[in-house]
Amino acid sequence: MKTSEARSKYKRLFELMEKHHTMMREAIPLIASENIHSPAVKEAMIVDFSDRYAEGWPGERVYAGCQFIDQVELLANELTEKLFRAEFADTRPISGVLANLSVLTAFTEPGDRMMCLSIPTGGHISSAKHKLWGTAGRVRGLKIQYFKYDDQELNIDIDATLRRIRRLEKSGKHIDIYMLGASVFPFPHPVKEIAEIADEFGAYVNFDAAHVAGLVATDNFQDPLREGADSMTFSTHKTLPGPQGGCIVSHAKFAERLKKGVFPALHSNHHLHHMAAKGVVMAEMLAFGKEYGKQIVANAQALGQALSEVGFKVLAEHKGFTKSHVLLIEVADTPLRNGRAVEEKLEKANIIINRNLLPWDKRMGRDYVRPGGIRLGTSEVTRLGMGKDEMAAIAKFFKRLVFDGEAPSKIAREVKEFRQGYQKVHYAFDTARDAYEYVRLR
Ligand SMILES: *Cc1c(COP(=O)(O)O)cnc(C)c1O
Numbered sequence: 001m002k003t004s005e006a007r008s009k010y011k012r013l014f015e016l017m018e019k020h021h022t023m024m025r026e027a028i029p030l031i032a033s034e035n036i037h038s039p040a041v042k043e044a045m046i047v048d049f050s051d052r053y054a055e056g057w058p059g060e061r062v063y064a065g066c067q068f069i070d071q072v073e074l075l076a077n078e079l080t081e082k083l084f085r086a087e088f089a090d091t092r093p094i095s096g097v098l099a100n101l102s103v104l105t106a107f108t109e110p111g112d113r114m115m116c117l118s119i120p121t122g123g124h125i126s127s128a129k130h131k132l133w134g135t136a137g138r139v140r141g142l143k144i145q146y147f148k149y150d151d152q153e154l155n156i157d158i159d160a161t162l163r164r165i166r167r168l169e170k171s172g173k174h175i176d177i178y179m180l181g182a183s184v185f186p187f188p189h190p191v192k193e194i195a196e197i198a199d200e201f202g203a204y205v206n207f208d209a210a211h212v213a214g215l216v217a218t219d220n221f222q223d224p225l226r227e228g229a230d231s232m233t234f235s236t237h238k239t240l241p242g243p244q245g246g247c248i249v250s251h252a253k254f255a256e257r258l259k260k261g262v263f264p265a266l267h268s269n270h271h272l273h274h275m276a277a278k279g280v281v282m283a284e285m286l287a288f289g290k291e292y293g294k295q296i297v298a299n300a301q302a303l304g305q306a307l308s309e310v311g312f313k314v315l316a317e318h319k320g321f322t323k324s325h326v327l328l329i330e331v332a333d334t335p336l337r338n339g340r341a342v343e344e345k346l347e348k349a350n351i352i353i354n355r356n357l358l359p360w361d362k363r364m365g366r367d368y369v370r371p372g373g374i375r376l377g378t379s380e381v382t383r384l385g386m387g388k389d390e391m392a393a394i395a396k397f398f399k400r401l402v403f404d405g406e407a408p409s410k411i412a413r414e415v416k417e418f419r420q421g422y423q424k425v426h427y428a429f430d431t432a433r434d435a436y437e438y439v440r441l442r
Pocket of ligand 1: 033095096097098100123124126181182183208210211235236245246
């Protein structure tokens with residue numbers, strides 16, 4: 001490629017990235033697995049750490065030049081321990097999937113058996129079977145059994161699950177590890193009951209808090225480490241508004257084992273700028289997280305109520321729709337008929353959501369391409385300072401697009417107008433720059 005052509009493509013990259021920022025500034029972001037980090041987290045992500053190596057644990061590195069990196073990492077771990085009330089934290093995993101795989105590496109051997117949720121009932125691909133190319137099945141070589149699920153309660157059916165576990169144990173199919181937690185996670189999981197049976201038959205319990213870490217940390221959902229989980233893994237960028245990455249917290253007795261699962265087993269260098277940014281978000285959440293988490297849940301419930309009032313079938317109405325940041329909505333009987341059509345129509349109006357399988361979709365012959373549902377999350381709109389009134393306004397946009405058939409281009413203009421007033425990140429020490437500001441360094 002000629003230099004001139006490379007240069008023009010180089011420019012094109014930046015043009016596209018700037019356009020993305022403009023899009024986000026004007027959109028209503030409702031993806032349940034996303035959030036917006038603060039300018040402070042962004043600053044941490046561009047420090048020189050991103051060009052360095054620091055394999056191993058602080059003080060035991062295999063590279064020189066780590067004196068400040070070591071201090072930052074120890075502080076990031078300490079802040080994480082404080083926030084999660086844990087004896088041990090490891091901020092090195094570079095994603096939620098790798099945090100999970102690190103735990104599976106520490107606690108299991110290939111051929112062992114794991115019980116978790118299936119994907120249509122909210123489980124994540126990192127816990128899925130060999131034939132689905134799931135991390136646990138395909139990479140760690142685990143055999144997978146599923147928790148029994150109650151479609152109406154949107155939760156693990158604990159009585160049926162306990163019966164299944166006893167049956168499996170009796171027939172010689174021992175469960176070696178339980179993976180609680182999910183990607184569609186409106187209600188707290190029965191950690192205590194699972195921990196008790198795990199104890200009885202001898203098994204580990206990990207709680208995958210990828211989605212709900214920001215709520216768990218701030219006492220706004222459930223408290224897995226006190227309820228009996230041995231360890232907890234999570235992504236650092238979902239309800240916890242940090243950099244993209246992963247993390248593990250646990251009890252002191254598992255620290256050495258878990259550390260080995262992270263390094264040397266699965267990471268060499270561990271994205272040091274993200275590790276630093278994790279420290280920053282933990283400090284933000286220690287100061288502002290309680291209020292933030294509370295508002296995320298209040299907004300999810302308010303959005304569920306408002307959507308229900310304008311005619312949407314929001315699941316689990318009898319339980320107040322949700323106790324977390326996430327809502328599941330059945331759209332199969334709306335004029336748009338499936339989750340994909342709703343997703344596409346809303347996107348044209350700058351409302352960003354994702355389609356989602358409902359627990360019964362597979363049985364009804366639906367698949368992920370055109371599922372019967374959509375999933376919404378309120379973490380990001382809450383971080384932008386929105387409250388109950390804004391949730392009602394968002395529900396009205398949904399109605400006009402899905403039920404009234406209004407033109408998305410018209411709604412897009414109103415959405416842009418609506419978003420003008422929400423350009424700063426809230427619940428943070430420093431908010432000088434706008435949330436979606438494009439920062440030019442060239
Ligand atoms: C998002 C998610 C993960 C994976 O996290 P990444 O950071 O995307 O690797 C793991 N488990 C669950 C339940 C999730 O929802």
